[in-house]
Amino acid sequence: xLDDPRLWQIVALSLGVSLSAVAIATLMGMPLGAAIAVxxxxxxxxxxxxxxxxMGLPPVVVGLFIYLLLSRAGPLxxxxxxxxxxxxxxxxxxxxLPIIAALARQSVEDAWREYEEQLRSLGVHGLRGALxxxxxxxxxxxxxxxxxxxxxxxxxxxxxxxxxNIDGVTRVMTTTIALETSKGDLPLALGLGIxxxxxxxxxxxxxxxxxxxAQRRFG
Amino acid sequence: xxxxxxxxxxxFRDILKLLSLEIGAGPSTIILGANxxxxxxxxxxxxxxxxxxxxxxxxxxxDPGRRQAMVFQRPVMxxxxxxxxxxxxxxxxxxxxxxxxxxxxxxxxxxGLRQVAHRAARVLSxxxxxxxxxxxxxxxxxxxxxxxxxxxxxxxxxxxxxxxxIKAFDAAGTKIVMSTHNLGQARRLGDEVLYLHEGRVVERxxxxxxxxxxxxxxxxxxIKGELPWV
Numbered sequence: 001x002l003d004d005p006r007l008w009q010i011v012a013l014s015l016g017v018s019l020s021a022v023a024i025a026t027l028m029g030m031p032l033g034a035a036i037a038v039x040x041x042x043x044x045x046x047x048x049x050x051x052x053x054x055m056g057l058p059p060v061v062v063g064l065f066i067y068l069l070l071s072r073a074g075p076l077x078x079x080x081x082x083x084x085x086x087x088x089x090x091x092x093x094x095x096x097l098p099i100i101a102a103l104a105r106q107s108v109e110d111a112w113r114e115y116e117e118q119l120r121s122l123g124v125h126g127l128r129g130a131l132x133x134x135x136x137x138x139x140x141x142x143x144x145x146x147x148x149x150x151x152x153x154x155x156x157x158x159x160x161x162x163x164x165n166i167d168g169v170t171r172v173m174t175t176t177i178a179l180e181t182s183k184g185d186l187p188l189a190l191g192l193g194i195x196x197x198x199x200x201x202x203x204x205x206x207x208x209x210x211x212x213x214a215q216r217r218f219g
Numbered sequence: 220x221x222x223x224x225x226x227x228x229x230x231f232r233d234i235l236k237l238l239s240l241e242i243g244a245g246p247s248t249i250i251l252g253a254n255x256x257x258x259x260x261x262x263x264x265x266x267x268x269x270x271x272x273x274x275x276x277x278x279x280x281x282d283p284g285r286r287q288a289m290v291f292q293r294p295v296m297x298x299x300x301x302x303x304x305x306x307x308x309x310x311x312x313x314x315x316x317x318x319x320x321x322x323x324x325x326x327x328x329x330x331g332l333r334q335v336a337h338r339a340a341r342v343l344s345x346x347x348x349x350x351x352x353x354x355x356x357x358x359x360x361x362x363x364x365x366x367x368x369x370x371x372x373x374x375x376x377x378x379x380x381x382x383x384x385i386k387a388f389d390a391a392g393t394k395i396v397m398s399t400h401n402l403g404q405a406r407r408l409g410d411e412v413l414y415l416h417e418g419r420v421v422e423r424x425x426x427x428x429x430x431x432x433x434x435x436x437x438x439x440x441x442i443k444g445e446l447p448w449v
Binding site: 114115117118119120121122123124128132136137217218219 | 263266268285288289291294295297298299307308311312339340341342355
């Protein structure tokens with residue numbers, strides 16, 4: 001099974017889609033979370049509650065929502081993105097963004113209590129303060145990124161709906177496992193499951209080592 | 220010139236009560252008082268971190284922000300090198316990149332941290348971190364420096380080093396406004412005392428007279444109670 005080139009194509013597409021989604025969600029979610037943590041504006045508390053609730057978005061609902069947006073009759077139908085890897089990246093980004101933003105918001109808010117007085121004393125305000133704190137706790141925020149990555153690599157519903165599980169085009173590890181299980185090819189499904197878990201474990205181990213090294217170096 | 224600093228009928232919640240005073244250039248001012256007397260709140264109001272509930276805090280100049288600095292009991296350092304912490308403060312203050320390097324190195328030299336300039340600030344000792352906080356202030360050449368119990372967490376050796384640096388600020392013409400619980404330190408560094416009691420300034424006097432002949436009963440009780448542990 002392991003020398004099957006199709007298998008590695010599936011693994012590569014899975015990683016490509018999930019890592020892209022997590023990268024985009026990190027770039028958007030971190031500053032968003034930091035801004036909500038540091039900012040004071042009307043409706044802030046409601047926004048935090050909504051953001052936290054969105055962490056529990058069901059993947060199939062996100063998939064359906066993106067499907068409606070991208071389908072031929074939908075508002076973004078002209079882009080022709082439905083059933084492409086790009087559509088899967090969009091769906092997973094929507095799924096992961098609230099997780100990264102909500103966890104970053106909490107981390108930055110906790111850190112802000114320690115930094116606020118000192119930074120204001122130095123004349124740091126607003127967005128600059130948020131970004132300074134974000135950068136200063138960047139290694140702790142790896143955990144938020146990993147939570148997002150866990151969500152993206154584990155979900156089936158969203159990629160299934162917007163990708164369509166097309167062999168050789170949008171078939172990823174989780175959709176293959178679902179398909180092979182229903183077809184009765186349990187060894188292949190199980191094998192893919194093990195590969196998926198090994199990859200997630202390896203990514204987490206790497207992130208942990210980076211974080212430990214950084215903590216020793218920077219305190 | 221941003222001094223004198225004027226406080227008129229300043230209250231802060233129920234911590235400070237209708238306080239009026241003027242802080243002028245020159246003598247180093249030591250703020251004394253028991254825990255909870257309002258020392259830290261008063262300094263934060265003067266520095267601009269807190270807004271008064273009533274009354275006004277006003278400087279002579281329009282933009283005092285860049286001309287005054289504060290050093291806290293527990294300094295907060297960014298997770299970057301000692302040098303980068305000073306350079307960050309200069310950048311925020313709008314100092315051009317070219318000058319930052321010279322000013323930061325000068326400041327680190329002044330506080331005796333040049334040899335650890337490229338070590339991570341957060342792994343420095345407590346005394347070194349407080350010296351770094353002073354370097355961060357030194358680089359900005361402030362007209363006024365507020366210090367809130369800057370040596371409360373430090374051992375005697377580190378405390379002496381901090382005191383030496385505070386004297387250097389004074390010698391360089393920076394107005395010192397400091398709160399402390401260490402009466403020996405108050406005498407070594409101060410020229411005048413502001414004595415706070417339950418949110419009011421009950422006495423303001425030259426340092427020697429304050430300790431020799433305190434005018435208010437509160438100050439007399441405070442000195443009597445504190446001195447045996449100096």
